[in-house]
Amino acid sequence: QLQASGGGLVQAGWSLRLSCTTSERTDRRFPMGWFRQAPGKERELVAAISWSGINFEYSHHVKGRFTIFRDNAENTVDLQMDNLKPEDTAVYYCAAAETFIGDVYFTSAKDYTSWGQGTQLTVSS
Numbered sequence: 001q002l003q004a005s006g007g008g009l010v011q012a013g014w015s016l017r018l019s020c021t022t023s024e025r026t027d028r029r030f031p032m033g034w035f036r037q038a039p040g041k042e043r044e045l046v047a048a049i050s051w052s053g054i055n056f057e058y059s060h061h062v063k064g065r066f067t068i069f070r071d072n073a074e075n076t077v078d079l080q081m082d083n084l085k086p087e088d089t090a091v092y093y094c095a096a097a098e099t100f101i102g103d104v105y106f107t108s109a110k111d112y113t114s115w116g117q118g119t120q121l122t123v124s125s
Helices: none
Strands: 002-005 008-011 016-022 032-037 044-049 056-058 066-071 076-081 090-096 119-124
Touching: 002 090, 016 032, 016 090, 016 119, 032 076, 044 066, 044 076, 056 066, 076 090
Parallel strands: 008 119
Antiparallel strands: 002 016, 016 076, 032 044, 032 090, 044 056, 066 076, 090 119
16 A cells, blocks of 8 residues: 655765655645665664655654655655765565544554555665
8 A cells, every 4th residue: 555666776965855745535634754674784764754744854864864745635645855975775565554533644664554565665875
C-alpha cells in the first residue's frame, strides 16, 4: 500500500527527491515517516511528519539538508534531500503509523505498522 520511488546513484553535493505514494486505503490522517537502513546498520529514522504536515522532526544526521512534506490530496509524502553525502547511502523506506491519536508524529520504527518496499540511494564521493 506504500510505494517508495526516486532513489538512484548521485554524487556528493547533489539533490534528490524521494516520493512515497499511499493507496486510497491509507488514511490521510496517519502520521508518516521516512527511515533508512545502511548495510550492517539498524534501520533509523530520517524524518517524521504528522498527518497535517504541521508537525515534523528530523534526524540530526539530516537536519538542515532534508525536508519532509506531504500532500494529502495527492496521497504522497516526499523527502527532498539536498547536499547529499556518501553517508546518506542506504535503502530508504516510507512508513505509516496507522493510528488516530491526533496530529502527532512518531520517531520509533516500532510505532509504524505499514512499510513500503524501499528505494536504494547511493551517494558517491
